[in-house]
Amino acid sequence: MRHEWSNRLTFILAAVGSAVGLGNIWKFPYITGEYGGGVFIFAYLICICLIGLPIMLAEIALGRRGKQSPVNTMLQLSLEAGSHPSWSLLGWSGMAAGCLILSYYSVIAGEVMAYSFRAGSGMFNQQTVDGVKGILTTLVSDPEKLLAWHTLFMGVTVIAVAKGVRGGIEKTISFVMPALFVLLVVLVFYAMNSGGFEQAIDFMFTPDADKFFYARDQLGQYLMDAEGEKIFTWKPMMVAMGHAFFTLSLGMGAIMMYGSYLNRYVSIGQMALIIVSLDTVVALLAGLAIFPLVFANGLDPAAGPGLIFESLPIAFGNMAGGRLIGTLFFVLLFFAAWTSAISLMEPTVAWLTESKKMHRVKATVWTGTVIWFIGLASIFSFSGTTLGDILRILFSWFGLEYLELNHWFFKQSLFIIIDFLTASIMLPVGGLLIAIFAGWVMERDSTEREFSFNNRYVYPVWSVMVRYVTPFLVFIVFLNISGIFKF
Ligand code: TRP
Numbered sequence: 001m002r003h004e005w006s007n008r009l010t011f012i013l014a015a016v017g018s019a020v021g022l023g024n025i026w027k028f029p030y031i032t033g034e035y036g037g038g039v040f041i042f043a044y045l046i047c048i049c050l051i052g053l054p055i056m057l058a059e060i061a062l063g064r065r066g067k068q069s070p071v072n073t074m075l076q077l078s079l080e081a082g083s084h085p086s087w088s089l090l091g092w093s094g095m096a097a098g099c100l101i102l103s104y105y106s107v108i109a110g111e112v113m114a115y116s117f118r119a120g121s122g123m124f125n126q127q128t129v130d131g132v133k134g135i136l137t138t139l140v141s142d143p144e145k146l147l148a149w150h151t152l153f154m155g156v157t158v159i160a161v162a163k164g165v166r167g168g169i170e171k172t173i174s175f176v177m178p179a180l181f182v183l184l185v186v187l188v189f190y191a192m193n194s195g196g197f198e199q200a201i202d203f204m205f206t207p208d209a210d211k212f213f214y215a216r217d218q219l220g221q222y223l224m225d226a227e228g229e230k231i232f233t234w235k236p237m238m239v240a241m242g243h244a245f246f247t248l249s250l251g252m253g254a255i256m257m258y259g260s261y262l263n264r265y266v267s268i269g270q271m272a273l274i275i276v277s278l279d280t281v282v283a284l285l286a287g288l289a290i291f292p293l294v295f296a297n298g299l300d301p302a303a304g305p306g307l308i309f310e311s312l313p314i315a316f317g318n319m320a321g322g323r324l325i326g327t328l329f330f331v332l333l334f335f336a337a338w339t340s341a342i343s344l345m346e347p348t349v350a351w352l353t354e355s356k357k358m359h360r361v362k363a364t365v366w367t368g369t370v371i372w373f374i375g376l377a378s379i380f381s382f383s384g385t386t387l388g389d390i391l392r393i394l395f396s397w398f399g400l401e402y403l404e405l406n407h408w409f410f411k412q413s414l415f416i417i418i419d420f421l422t423a424s425i426m427l428p429v430g431g432l433l434i435a436i437f438a439g440w441v442m443e444r445d446s447t448e449r450e451f452s453f454n455n456r457y458v459y460p461v462w463s464v465m466v467r468y469v470t471p472f473l474v475f476i477v478f479l480n481i482s483g484i485f486k487f
Helices: 008-019 022-034 038-066 070-080 085-120 129-140 143-162 166-192 197-205 209-213 235-247 254-259 268-296 307-318 322-355 360-382 387-397 414-441 444-450 458-479
Strands: none
Touching: 008 166, 008 254, 008 268, 008 322, 022 038, 022 085, 022 235, 022 268, 022 307, 022 322, 038 070, 038 197, 038 209, 038 235, 038 254, 038 268, 038 414, 038 444, 038 458, 070 085, 070 254, 070 322, 070 414, 085 129, 085 143, 085 307, 085 322, 085 360, 085 414, 129 143, 129 307, 143 322, 143 360, 166 197, 166 268, 166 307, 166 322, 197 268, 209 235, 235 414, 235 458, 254 322, 268 307, 307 322, 322 360, 360 414, 387 414, 414 458, 444 458
């Protein structure tokens, strides 16, 4: 017998644990900062409601019906619907996306672990902006240190996954989430009095379409074409949509996987609504805690992946009880990242045990090792290595001469490339296919049955969303994909 969650609270805890993580507290603020604030948040919220929510319902329903890892669930459901078994490719690309995402997720989570020690040792006390920036630079330009933390994080993730989904997650989440929430609220209150609150509200909630739709350089200046016109870019739109998938753990089968452990008698509509609301609230609170500090201290909102590591320590270093609060905050953030990382790995491990009959421990160690290796790419990215640099080294190993390619693509780091490929392309494509599969391929009877314990309005609304609205919106965003290759 396959185990199921002990009750519906457990499923909510696990799914919220998967959804709430670095995506909310690390990624959301820095991409909001990079893409100009208000319009980005607006686009993200629209995507959460019209794309994320329906796909969340679809993933839970599919998982619960298929009761296996995403690859085998898709295989079985496609046969059941009399369709082609190649739908299981969805599960495959999901496993690939999960492993790629976890490869950098683990490096950032490692930095979070490092920061909890730094906070605890009083390193942030009375620090200035320059001091805090220095602490971050020292860490990221030391690949060995990053590697050690990355290894430690992968280690604890492997242990948790090897022990099986249920062991540990329930207990961890039930104290981590409330505590993290309380600390975020404390930080928002602190930020309110930091002197940058009004500016932050303005930044986050006043639309400025120019900053969203026109390309800017590292200093925030608009790029111009030969005629002196600003250059239109569609990339922020793709990032906003991609982040809706990322933050809700959708599009790669993580929620499908968790849905497969869910028993028949719970309302998936209610479940999805709770998960999505909690996740969104946490992200907005993180923004409200961080941006006031950014503006009050003259930091650059577009500073990139280092944003939380540059802004929060200033607050911890200067508030009463900051040493304790800072330590707690980073420790809790580590736990939140950990419960998300588990869900990134679970589909691959479940597939290896089901289809390859591998022992769970062995499957986990193998998967963890592969991901650990891919993580090296991100470690070097954070100290400034670009794709061009790597190609140059590879070429020289083979005694070939590397011709400098001037396209912007070669000036990006592998972290940037992996992140864009997974979050902005693979997850939305996966989600699009899930919506099409649930809405058009599966028989109405089988999907409707999954909703039969729901309020009777949920199914018809969901069905229209997942057949028309959601696929149409994802498609529209992709229609303009060529718009990102212009410069
Ligand atoms: N949602 C998590 C976060 O916001 C990350 C995550 C966990 C994820 N599982 C996922 C992202 C599956 C995409 C797909 O931190």
